[in-house]
Amino acid sequence: xxxxxxxxxxxxxxxxxxxxxxxxxxxxxxxxxxxxxxxxxxxxxxxxxxxxxxxxxxxxxxxxxxxxx
Numbered sequence: 875x876x877x878x879x880x881x882x883x884x885x886x887x888x889x890x891x892x893x894x895x896x897x898x899x900x901x902x903x904x905x906x907x908x909x910x911x912x913x914x915x916x917x918x919x920x921x922x923x924x925x926x927x928x929x930x931x932x933x934x935x936x937x938x939x940x941x942x943x
Contacts (some may be wrong), residue, residue: 884926890918899910 886892895918899911917923 882930884928887918887921887925888925888932889910889920890925892925894918894921894923 887894890896895915897913898916901909901912902912903909918925921927
């Protein structure tokens with residue numbers, strides 16, 4: 875019964891789409907080759923890696939983004 879309550883109070887994070895992390899690029903300095911971009915996984919700041927956020931913390935506009943998926 876706890877999981878049903880959790881589903882009512884929490885929704886998928888609109889920033890990471892429920893994954894809890896996202897992929898980003900970080901500049902790496904390389905003095906010989908000029909540097910490059912390296913792909914890294916970052917923990918989502920909004921949901922702290924949980925993939926879900928409180929329903930009250932999501933704006934109405936963000937609900938529309940979640941419904942499109």
